Amino acid sequence: MLRYCSVVYNNPMQLNVRFFALYRERAGRSTDTVQLPEEATVADLVREVRRRFPRLAPPGVNIVVAVNTEYASSDKKLRPGDEICLIPPVSGG
Amino acid sequence: MLRYCSVVYNNPMQLNVRFFALYRERAGRSTDTVQLPEEATVADLVREVRRRFPRLAPPGVNIVVAVNTEYASSDKKLRPGDEICLIPPVSGG
Amino acid sequence: MIKAGMIEITDLPLEPEKITAQVCKDTNGAVVTFLGTTRLYSEGKKVVRLEYEAYESMACKKLAEICQEIKAEFGVEDIAIAHRTGVVDIGQISLVVAVASPHRKEAFLACHEIVNRLKETVPIWKKEFFEDGSRWVACDDHQFNPQGHKH
């Protein structure tokens, strides 16, 4: 835990996150910046975003994430500069 | 046979036949008038038309007939005034 | 030229937008349109132009029957069909079938099946003109066998 905290504060990644549709409305904004430790995963990101915006989605609902315009699994490692978007259930057509 | 002949010549039906597409070209005309005995069937009509236009279709090929804008079976009885058309294989679309 | 409801057989160029517009209603969410267009090649041979001939009154009636069958089988309400006759140049439209329904699956299946049935039963004929001859499509078995052995 100590190491985790030191990474967060000494060498954090700053990541821009985009919200669309339902998530944009619930977050009350289109973008947000979150700080995560180096080597953080999509799951870490979702945890942090849920902490910042508790009303985004109920706990039992999976939040889908796209990294660099590709759907990402929860264990995918994030890198500085990644384009991260939260994708609510799609309904085009 | 005698009775058949007397029907043909004493009380014949005069029927107008229309030809389309391949049959029109092979008959060299769009319409023809054939005389058939009363109570003649589609099969009788086809036989008479084949006699008049031997190059319409090879002997082994079935000639489809429409009577009053409906596909007709070979045993269908014809009546004066029927609209009779010879229908080559269709290829619309 | 013959027109009955949303069925039309005409020797004028077809206008797909107008035909499709006939089936659009605000209760329909899906509109599927099929265009049959004349191809440059037929079985590897270059086609110069096509000619369509129709037994108009019967063709119109058969198309109306197909519409009734399809409406009953697929539960769709809105169908428009137009078929062109006469000379149709390469790349031009010979057939338009438009089907609209609340949901897409029925519209796709119904439109496809209309075209299938049309090609089986509607008295319309297509003649292909090549550089060195012509033929009525689908009439190959009507060729006389020069040896006279065909039955």
Next chain:
Amino acid sequence: MIKAGMIEITDLPLEPEKITAQVCKDTNGAVVTFLGTTRLYSEGKKVVRLEYEAYESMACKKLAEICQEIKAEFGVEDIAIAHRTGVVDIGQISLVVAVASPHRKEAFLACHEIVNRLKETVPIWKKEFFEDGSRWVACDDHQFNPQGHKH
């Protein structure tokens, strides 16, 4: 607005003729066009208008991927897709998918499957506005359960 080849996402009204025209070639004999239009009723409730939102760059890429898959699976070459964003009034067109191929079967199946996949994977969202409220379509399981029992 984003456009890549025959894929377009735009907040301007869609023009189906122009999109369909892109896939017409004289080697194709069949053109199947799907129009998605906004319906007056959604699950029995009267809709006033709709709004579409897209993650444009990813939506465009996903549509291009679907096109590649469909071309490989169905052997078709010519596909055009346009999706509208922003406010779309009732009866207007939100989606156009046009597929052309030498023969009709592939065009029908490919066009249908493109629409199916689009609705599953492409990041575009539809919001329905009713007289008494609004909802993002497909997001029903994102409602918070007031009793807190939902998992």
